Amino acid sequence: MFGAGGGTSSYREAEDTDLVLLWGSNARETHPIFFHHVLRGARKGGRLVAVDPRRTSTAEWADLWLGIDVGSDIALANAMAREIIHSDLADKEFIERATTGFDEYVECVEAYTLERAETETGVPAGAIKEVAHAYGRADRAMICWTLGITEHHNAVDNVLALINLALLTGKVGRYGCGLNPLRGQNNVQGGGDMGAIPNRLPGFQDLEDPARRAPFEKAWKVTVPPKRGYHLSQMFESMDHGEMRALYVVGENPARSEADQTRAVRLLGGLEHLVVQDLFLTQTAELAHVVLPAAAGWAESEGTVTSSERRVQRVRRALEPPAGARDDIEIISEIARRLGCDWGRPTAEQVWDECRSLSPMHAGMSYARLDELGGIQWPCPDETHPGTEFLHARLWKDPVDGPRAPFSVVEHDPPVDRLTEEFPIRLTTGRRLDSFNTGVQTGAYTSPLRQPEALLLSPSDGARLGIADGERVLASSRRGAVEMPVRFDATLRPGLAFLSLHFPDQVATNVLTIDATDPKSGTAEFKASAIRVDKLATKVN
Amino acid sequence: MDIRTTGGPPTAAEIAAVDAVLGPPESLWEGGTRTPADDHIARGGHALRSRRDLLLPVLHAIQDRVGWVSRGALEYTCRRLSIPPAEAYGVVSFYARFALEPRADVALHVCDDIVCSLGGVEPVDGAIRVPCLGLCDRAPAALVERSGRDYEARQLAPFDRDVDWTAMPAYVATSPAGRGRLLQRVGVVDPESVESYRVHGGFAALRRAREMGPEAVIRAVTEARLLGRGGAAFPTGRKWESVAKAPSPRYLVCNADESEPGTFKDRVVMESDPFAVVEAMAIAAFATGCEKGYIYIRAEYPLARKRIENAIAQAQGLIGVELEVRRGAGAYICGEETALFNSIEGKRGEPRNKPPFPAQSGLFGKPTLVNNVETLVNVLDIVIDGAAAFVATGTPESSGSRLFCLSGQVRRPGVYEVPMGTSLRALIELAGGVREGRKLQAVLLGGAAGSFVTEAQLDVPLSFEGTRAIGATLGSGAVIVFDDTADMKPILLRIARFFRDESCGQCVPCRVGTKRQEEILERMLNERNGDRQADVMLLSDIAQAMRDASICGLGQTAASAIQSAVIQLKVLDG
Secondary structure, eight states, X not given: OTTOOSOSSOTTHHHHOSEEEEESOOHHHHOHHHHHHHHHHXXXXXXXXXXXXXXXXXXHHOXXXXXXXXXXXXXXXXXXXXXXXXXXXXXXXXXXXHEEOHHHHHXXXXXXXXXXXHHHHXXXXXXXXXXXXXXXXXXXXXXXXXXXXXXSTTHHHHHHHHHHHHHHXXXXXXXXXXEEEOOSSTTXXXXXXXXXXXXXXXXXXXXXXXXXXXXXXXXXXXXXXXXXXXXXXXXXXXXXXXXXXXEXXXXXXXXXXXSSHHHHHHHHHTOSXXXXXXXXXXXXXXXXXXXXXXXXXXXXXXXXXXXXXXXXXXXXXXXXXXXXOBOHHHHXXXXXXXXXXXXXXXXXXXXXXXXXXXXXXXXXXXXXXXHHHTSEESOOOSTTOOOOSSSOGGXXXXXXXXXXXXXXXOOOOOOSSOOOSSSOEEEEEEOOTTOOTTSTTTTTSOXXXXXXXXXXXXXXXXXXXXXXXXXXXXXXXXXXXXXXXXXXXXXXXXXXXEEESSOTTTOOGGGTSOOOBOTTTOOBOTTOEEEEEEEOOOOOO | OOSOOSSOOOOHHHHXXXXXXXXXXXXXXXXXXXXXXXXXXXXXXXXXXXXXXXXXXXXXXXXXXXXXXXXXXXXXXXXXXXXOHHHHHHHHTTSTTSOSSOOOSEEEEEEOSTTXXXXXXXXXXXXXXXXXXXXXXXXXXXXXXXXXXXXXXXXXXXXXXXXXXXXXXXXXXXXXXXXOSTTTTTTTSOTTOHHHHHHTTTTHHHHHHHHHOHHHHHHHHHHTTOBOTTTTOOBHHHHHHHHHHSOSOOEEEEEEOOOSTTOOHXXXXXXXXXXXXXXXXXXXXXXXXXXXXEEEEOTTOHHHHHHHHHHHXXXXXHHOSEEEEEEOOSOGGGGSHHHXXXXXXXXXXXXXXXXSOTTTSOGXXXXXXXXXXXXXXXXXXXXXXXXXXXXXXXXXXXXXXEEEEEEEXXXXXXXXXXXXXXXXXXXXXXXXXXXXXXXXXXXXXXXXXXXXXXXXXXXOBSSHHHHHHTTOOOTTSEEEEEETTOOHHHHHHHHHHHHHHHOOSOXXXXXXXXXXXXXXXXXXXXXXXXXXXXXXXXXXXXHHHHHHHOXXXXXXHTTHHHHHIXXXXXXXXX
């Protein structure tokens, strides 16, 4: 947010806030650790509002569930903003001092009346008004989101719409307030912080800023490429053009996790050279020319991870990895050596210390201090600094310390995959409590909750289509068709269907999904496909 | 919430029972039928969870209507109140009253506890054996429940297993055996008529209290040196004073979960003079500024509950405070005040750690005045006659009179009111002593949580300080008499089993200690093997561990009767 790539708040703040708006997040199932803090807050009297097309188990805990139509988040946020402004609940003093672009924003949201929002989102105007007032009036309130916001063709605009709400009401930079993307793995935050994204250097530093590149070039005695690389979707485009011909995949399973899976597998299979470094022989690894068995980051390796609250924590080796599997650092160092750069055999701590010397926000986090303090939240610029509980306190200084936070003009833009008579059902995808992504890490475990993958469908849709609970059907989108069983789920409204990605070998969900991609984030619109569901042709004996 | 039970949908009768308490569901999400609005909005959270205290009333409604609590009924309840089913299951399985398997429409509960078993309890087909039903003065006792739309519960005492119990008439409340101020209206007043109560001096105390003002009432209670009659003997005036000073909202709780084996005095007062209890609660609420009062009556007292409910309804306009009856569900531990709070709140009846004490944080986490029925009824006399008159009765340290429940092998069992300090011998003589030709063997004073005293100790004055001097306690006022024909060994085993059953299981000393205590006694008395000397030592060690380390009074006293039997009666010798 505002140049920092992380959630602004600490988990603990969710326990002390007056209102948590969980937007596009089924945190009860997908972020159970964070949700445990939310529940503590709820037990202390904090209110919870869930914005989600599905009435998830998260929504079951909420005081109010707004069941929006998939992809109408901006319409909802802008209408809330308009209501907040018209009801004089905006924090004028904060806006004046700490933000820019307010007038243009007001002009934009003026078009989003409650009535229009009801039309776009399906949510009754009165409920939108109620949530706008609750958020506007709360002393402390947090907005948290996950892939329901970001797996859209306009992901960044969705996020900006939420940021606008926080700026409008002064609900960022204070304890118990904030904007928090919840991360799906223990170290998604850390991966981005370390520069494992196309436009960033370690410490989330802008690659395209010469002043940021300079220290790295000096330390590494090389020239760092001055332009950002490709994000995942661009890589596939590049493969499609025959431009990218070799790929090194570390701990990722794009053959199953990419939208429009048929195309992804075709492109991966067409590469001249594919290297996969992973714990398991994933479906992607099966396509590879070289597979590098890696030690697990958890329990078999030394290092650090960074949680959604920006807390860097140590992980330690407890087990020897299986024979032949090697630590990621060792594998990368060995590749470097064979490419002519002898880095020696650095330990995890030596690599970390180098990172600290180049990343100002990690500078004060020695292993000794991480041990002593039980992890430290960035930024932590020096070894006397305690770490930072919440970000952007600077916005409350008078005058503001540093640049002011900008409002962004964002407009409602419905999902790319339009609903038509031919494809009348909105398919959305997501995760379940006991499984993770394509199942590489979780498929091997049993779970008492797990059921065979099936298309979840409203019972009334089933009745309309003449389909029985459990019947196998053909689900088709504009990209492909897959046979799968149906399971009725009364928490889905008519016209809304759900699939997880967990069992690609049972149901190839991503054959149906669309790769319409947000140009700014590179994320595909997994959350909104248009499908039709047909009975299978009766077999003739 | 997201974890479903696997029991199929609720039946129409179950839904009706739940809806009768909670009203009809407002949406699909609360278990109703789908309406278009349900597609895009749902309300829940705090609004539903704030009714958590209705969980037990709902479970009672289901049990009354269908005779058991099915998974389907439980899931529907959970949806209505937004309670995770696993948590609700933890509650429903905590209380003995709720059946988790189907049961016949008519259920017979037969008491096999200390007093009732003295006559020998023989099995009755299909009967459920239960601990003390509080009808020891008319032992043996039973309780019949008929589930259905017209739920009915009948107390049968004396219960005759050779008679058709489905047709046996319900027990009728009787007059007290010995009468004083506390029992002045019992058997005299019509317990169902507010007019009759008024004619017999009712509401004079409340009127007087209002003239005096809250502070003067508390001062009178303090000066009367009234000590709590529930067993802990805490100065009532001090309690009232600290609640009155605590911030609002404040609650009043009358503890009528009289479950100590051998104890039935509160039942007699509630059945025969219910308006007095209601009036006393009104005075307590007035003096301490409580905005709402609850009276928690044990499930096994249907007549008392009916009469108190009637009294509250008839007196509603006069008492100036909202009073509500809550029904226990067959858990002895709920007589412990903090377990009782949890029970009213719809939770497992597990005691809380103290401090904080109820006066700071009690029911719903708010300052709470909790008093036993007998304690409260004393206040009527204190307000009318003044503290000076009150302290004229009893001893300097134990003022007033006391209700004792005489039962067992004594000629005239019943409730007796005598001045504090009366000797145990005199009390037993008042009840006619043991039968002709028998000799007194022992007295269990204070119920299962009390201790045995011997013939040689009969001159102990029945006051807090008098009993303390011989290492005994007045406890609940239970006085169970055993003559020389009684076999004390099964009695001890029954006491050990009682505590093992009733331990809430929350803290280790009690959960493990009560079980081990029973096992050792079984070994010594039934199997007659093991090293007797070592077992006696072990029993004493367990007793000490439970006394020192249990969270609440149940564990702290779970060994006292057995230890006293070992030491005083030498039951395990030979």
